[in-house]
Amino acid sequence: MSRYTFFVRAVVTGGSRGIGRAIVEAFLKENYRVCTCARHQEGLLVLKRELGDPINLFAMPCDVKDRDSVKSFVNHCVSFLGKVDVLVNNAGVxxxxEKIEGYPEDVWEEVLRVNLNGMFFVTKYFIPYMERGGFIINMSSGVGKRPAPTWGAYAVSKFGTEGFSLLLAEELRERDIRVYxxxxxxxxxxMRAQAYPQEDPTRLKSPEEVARAVLRLIKLRPSSVSLDYEDIL
Ligand SMILES: NC(=O)c1ccc[n+]([C@@H]2O[C@H](COP(=O)([O-])OP(=O)(O)OC[C@H]3O[C@@H](n4cnc5c(N)ncnc54)[C@H](OP(=O)(O)O)[C@@H]3O)[C@@H](O)[C@H]2O)c1
Structure with a gap:
């Protein structure tokens, strides 16, 4: 990260709730300057209001699967941040x-557009503004590492996230940008409640614990590209 700025400049997609929101809050607590987006303006307004409208936070609606929407988001973020030290591709659906044989085609296309194309657009358009020594963190999943029947397009998108990250890590090595x-x-x-409606959510880790792990990851700069939460406890 730059030694010439006094704060870390970060972008987090999908910051209106869940893991993305917890990462936004954790970054702000560390005095990062943060840009975030989500499709729905309402969630972003709630986020800003509940956080007391911090001056270090910029939030605007953006659908990551829509390249024009992403270009506009990137332009606004660059005006707000200048350069970017940390990019977290978190937005996902x-x-x-459903098993492949019964998987609805329109849902398949939507999931891949958001989770894969969206990550590609956001990354591609931010790369020119990424600072040397920076980080790109792509939210993956256990079902993107081993076959998990009925996870369909989501699983395939996360296998894609793993591959995309390995490839990008090689391409950005010469700029000293770490990709995970x-x-x-x-x-x-x-999202988890949607996947497991019968589950008791109180038994699960909180988004805040995940956000703390992301901060640890940034501090530790591990050499492996593919990491699980447990790897950086
Ligand atoms: N929760 C888990 O157990 C778990 C496990 C493994 C991996 N993950 C990954 O972690 C990430 C966050 O998951 P989560 O559980 O926090 O999900 P979540 O609670 O459903 O939150 C998703 C966030 O992404 C935004 N979003 C969705 N589609 C978008 C789009 N097309 N463009 C821009 N923003 C969009 C949502 O806001 P809008 O609806 O307003 O767009 C929301 O802010 C995802 O990539 C997920 O795959 C989660």
Whole structure:
């Protein structure tokens, strides 16, 4: 990260709730300057209001699967931050739990557009503004590492996230930008409740614990690209 600025400049996609929101809050507590987005303005307004409208936070609606929407988000972030030290590709959707033979085609396309194309657009358009020594952290999943029947497009998108991260890590090595595919593991969020409606959420780790792990990851700069939550406890 730059030795010439006094604060870390970060972008977190999907920051209106769940893991993304906890990362935004943790970054702000560390005095990072943070840009975030989500599709729905309402969630972002609630976020800003509940955090007391911090001057170090910029939030705007952006759908990561829409390249024009991402370009506009990038332009606003660059005006707010200048350069970017940390990019967290967190925005994601679950789709449905269904075997491939019954998987709805429209849901398949939507999940891959958001989770894969979205990560690609956001990363591609921010790369020119990434600072030497920076980080790109892509939210992965355990179902992107081993076959998990019925996880369909979500699983395939996370296998893609793992591959994308390995490839990007090689490409950005010469700029000293670290790239990670980070699997947070089961976490108490809306998405997890959608995947496991019968589960008792109080038994799961909180988004705040995941956010602390992300901060540790940034501090530790591990050499492996693919990491699980437990790897950086
Ligand atoms: N929770 C878990 O147990 C778990 C486990 C492994 C991996 N993960 C990964 O961790 C990340 C966060 O998951 P979560 O559980 O916190 O999910 P979540 O509670 O559903 O939150 C998702 C966030 O992403 C935003 N979002 C969704 N689609 C978007 C789009 N097209 N463009 C921009 N923003 C979008 C949502 O806001 P809007 O709806 O307003 O767009 C929301 O802010 C995901 O990548 C997920 O795959 C989660």
């Amino acid at each position: 679950l789709g449905v739990r 595919a980070f699997n947070p593991g089961a976490t108490r969020t809306t």
